[in-house]
Amino acid sequence: MTITSFYPPQRTLMGPGPSDIYPQVLQALSRPTIGHLDPLFVGMMDELKQLLQYAFQTKNTFTIAVSAPGSAGMEACFVNLVEPGDKVIVCRNGVFGDRMRENVERCGGKAVVVDNTWGEPVDPLLVEQALIDNPDAKVLAFVHAETSTGALSDAEALAKLARQHDCLTIVDAVTSLGGVPLLVDEWQLDAVYSGSQKCLSCVPGLSPLTFSQRAIDKIQARKTPVQSWFLDQSLVLGYWSGEGKRTYHHTAPVNSLYALHEALVLLQNEGLENAWQRHKDAHLELREGLEKLGITFVVDEASRLPQLNAVYIPDGVDDALVRKKLLERYNLEIGAGLGALGGKAWRIGLMGYAARSENVALCLKALESTLK
Numbered sequence: 001m002t003i004t005s006f007y008p009p010q011r012t013l014m015g016p017g018p019s020d021i022y023p024q025v026l027q028a029l030s031r032p033t034i035g036h037l038d039p040l041f042v043g044m045m046d047e048l049k050q051l052l053q054y055a056f057q058t059k060n061t062f063t064i065a066v067s068a069p070g071s072a073g074m075e076a077c078f079v080n081l082v083e084p085g086d087k088v089i090v091c092r093n094g095v096f097g098d099r100m101r102e103n104v105e106r107c108g109g110k111a112v113v114v115d116n117t118w119g120e121p122v123d124p125l126l127v128e129q130a131l132i133d134n135p136d137a138k139v140l141a142f143v144h145a146e147t148s149t150g151a152l153s154d155a156e157a158l159a160k161l162a163r164q165h166d167c168l169t170i171v172d173a174v175t176s177l178g179g180v181p182l183l184v185d186e187w188q189l190d191a192v193y194s195g196s197q198k199c200l201s202c203v204p205g206l207s208p209l210t211f212s213q214r215a216i217d218k219i220q221a222r223k224t225p226v227q228s229w230f231l232d233q234s235l236v237l238g239y240w241s242g243e244g245k246r247t248y249h250h251t252a253p254v255n256s257l258y259a260l261h262e263a264l265v266l267l268q269n270e271g272l273e274n275a276w277q278r279h280k281d282a283h284l285e286l287r288e289g290l291e292k293l294g295i296t297f298v299v300d301e302a303s304r305l306p307q308l309n310a311v312y313i314p315d316g317v318d319d320a321l322v323r324k325k326l327l328e329r330y331n332l333e334i335g336a337g338l339g340a341l342g343g344k345a346w347r348i349g350l351m352g353y354a355a356r357s358e359n360v361a362l363c364l365k366a367l368e369s370t371l372k
Ligand SMILES: *Cc1c(COP(=O)(O)O)cnc(C)c1O
Pocket: 017, 069, 070, 071, 072, 074, 096, 143, 145, 146, 147, 148, 172, 174, 175, 195, 197, 204, 205
């Protein structure tokens, strides 16, 4: 049998990511590949850095995109900021918090886990108690927007507690960037990573990352080298720094970076506040329709993520069959429940380009007729 070209169908992606990609971003991806040390490419990278600083609302000079998905951004934060023996307080209210714990342990650190109920935000009082009980802790790690449950935590309050107890913060902003307010400088967050394929509506495979000066100071004071060569950010800095002469570290994913540049130009043109509002508006529309169908939310209204709607599967409904029908009949993908919510919830994403009335209408219509 001869294998021929692969042509995927045109799906509508309304799950936990990847999200639907802006057509302009797909076009940018197919522009001619040029050398990753080409002066024109280097100029594009400098713009990309500025665009990322805008998206993160930071002046941090160390603001880049890791050449790998969000999980690599997570790992980059831990391997650079956690040395063997370091104590790290890890907040766990879903799947991604647990991955943070695993990262700490694999770095030889000691994780102190603060558990919160799935579907609820991280409780600052529990975190404060953990900080009091562990005065030797060096880092506080938490997920801003828990994609596994749809809960938003108060990053500003958590970061303030961390500073009061002399801890750096590692913040997972994979799903929050571009979808809800994230103010890296104002909230004084230290190491923040995100992903290209959620609310930025870019192709998967890149992880925006920013480090504060406090984080850089900790990295520079390390007693041991970072155990990962690829993710050692002191080496990557030589490639991303705008000092003119760039050194080879690894071959940058040239076309994917064009795509991220384009996605961020679109975000800049729309304006961050408008993007946040668009996600909120789409969420309110979806909520109204779902409530008419008798579908209820996992997360309390106060901490619901507009871009990730975790809802209970109605009683007696076959989870996998409904998702299969949505895909076959409507080319619509919604997310299954993850971890403790597996089989119990669906996760409907309104991320980036998908946060539009058209998508909400399609999803509601498809769900209504499929549930019948
Ligand atoms: C998607 C996601 C990740 C992982 O990103 P990948 O690009 O899949 O590696 C990490 N944290 C959160 C909160 C996410 O939603």
